[in-house]
Amino acid sequence: MNSSKAVGLADVAREAGVSLATASRALNSAYGVAAGTRERVAEVARRLEYVASPEASRLATGARRSVALVVPHLERWYFGEMVGGLEEVLREAGHDVLLYQVGDPGSRHAFFEHLPARRKVDAVVVVAVPVTEHERRRLELMGVTIVAAGGQDATYPFVSVDDAAAVRQATEHLLRLGHRRIAVITAVDPDRAEQPVRRGRTRGFYEAMAEAGVPVDEELVVATAWGGVQAAEAMEGLLSGRTIPTAVLAHSDEMALGAMRTLRRAGLRVPEDVSVVGIDDHPLAELVDLTTVRQPVRDQGVQAAHLLLALLRGEEPDLARKLPTRVVVRSSTTTARQG
Amino acid sequence: MNSSKAVGLADVAREAGVSLATASRALNSAYGVAAGTRERVAEVARRLEYVASPEASRLATGARRSVALVVPHLERWYFGEMVGGLEEVLREAGHDVLLYQVGDPGSRHAFFEHLPARRKVDAVVVVAVPVTEHERRRLELMGVTIVAAGGQDATYPFVSVDDAAAVRQATEHLLRLGHRRIAVITAVDPDRAEQPVRRGRTRGFYEAMAEAGVPVDEELVVATAWGGVQAAEAMEGLLSGRTIPTAVLAHSDEMALGAMRTLRRAGLRVPEDVSVVGIDDHPLAELVDLTTVRQPVRDQGVQAAHLLLALLRGEEPDLARKLPTRVVVRSSTTTARQG
DNA sequence: CCCGTTTTCGGAAGCGCTTCCGAACATGAT
């Protein structure tokens, strides 16, 4: 199965009748090689299907030409889409993309303690994972450029959306429809200790409510682990309370769908009995007619990659970039019923 | 931002008062180093935060310890989930994971012609992408182990599910409910030339129908590009036909959702007027109560990774493995209405 | 036709590690 032996630069040089040095220069199209020679060497290299040994050249030059992507959960649409964008532009720029999932506490800890990408990449992009102070210090040990894609991290140069603003837009949409008893189902990371519920996404909700002069019923804002069925359960809790909301705002479309399932099973109609709004504009949201606030996910990845490349080139690009979000009205929301 | 200079083995050796050779052996816990010495070297290495230069060791040993993942579309749940499984076990086995997306024709071509992973990895896993004969030959040039995860490719050692069987199960489920006018919406790759519609997934449909002695109405089996809205449009076409089906089988859950949207907009109820069944058991299928046939996606990735590792270790594992699928009955299907 | 320049190219020294080989030393049996 294996070819007997990989062809090396030496083979090319010999075959082309030049020295190793010249062969190398010719292939890297460095200055100082006669056009004819370069041509000949290139020709031989092509014929021999020569490919430089990456470790050898990296060792010799010090350049690495690869970047690490640190991402929590590839199986969630949001991350897959983001990584898709990142990978595309990085690959086209000639970089290799190393993938590191840090979804569960174990692998997260392992990643930051062992730094498996150390000495392997010349940059890392953290995808929507807020790093702790300690993790930040560990990462620093790698001594490479770091950027953040998605998430609300001011620690590194980043491109993301304003999460709070997105939630605010969703809230205002509901408010505009006359809703007052609005429930919100927030996603929290079960592995993280403190959960500053009034910060991050949820902040936008409180702000919008305050500005509209609508009191928020604390019983209606619940936190749960991320996930559709978790949201469905949270919705059950919401339905067991003394006041049932006329609208619910979920922190992601998946969670909105979970809430909708519970409502459906409870015999409540969406949107007639209760309106539901999600966040993200998951591709399936369109198919289930879910009102949501759209964020450009792939684009965050694409732009983060460009940001990184600019940094690597030594340019001085914008270090902070927030992409706009906007509500996409479909038919899971409608005016509040009276009462 | 960068630390002045990375600490090398030489630093560790000097600090520990041993030679380079001994330091190397001590750290690789190779045989022939006194326990005390090993301990001391390890201690120094830890204190200095020493990490071996991967290019140097790879160059010296020839080992690469990394594998390439070739995948079409990270943004689709199926692939994200699969890659998630692959990455996890490969990472835990100490391998680096290089990602290469080959979704569009351009990057696909580039990948197979330039073989960017050549000389960088000691294995590649192709994720649900059927390679052409030409691509197979190109890949062979890499001279490394190859396995397939998902897809119906007998070219390489693989682990996947039996797609035809999955469709057959879905069909039989519908048949059992009394459906006769069954539509099927198949996904085809718009970039590939020939579309053998009676092969692959669709074959299972024809077989099941034949066995049940139910004639298939060719007008009811339509092909479209993959995607929810594509399926929605296909469904529109189906509703424009002379006979409208009592059930529709979509080749993925996303597409089933697309079909459902069209039905809903057409004023038809699911499942009372028409039953819908998908394939995959996408996490959201559960939330929208979609009947589907489940395939273990992440598990295919996990097992493919294990298969690969076994191959790399020189063992002789099962070269072909099909994981079971089974229908998950939810409420998008019901008995056929008369007439 | 000569001499200072510019081009083109080869020699050789690394890049940071692994590992073969043999020297030095410790060990146990005789």
Next chain:
DNA sequence: ATCATGTTCGGAAGCGCTTCCGAAAACGGG
């Protein structure tokens, strides 16, 4: 004590490239 065996460790030769430096060759102006 002595010698055969083992054990521990250092020297040094690569791994396959890049690149500095200087030599040789080609060139151009006077």
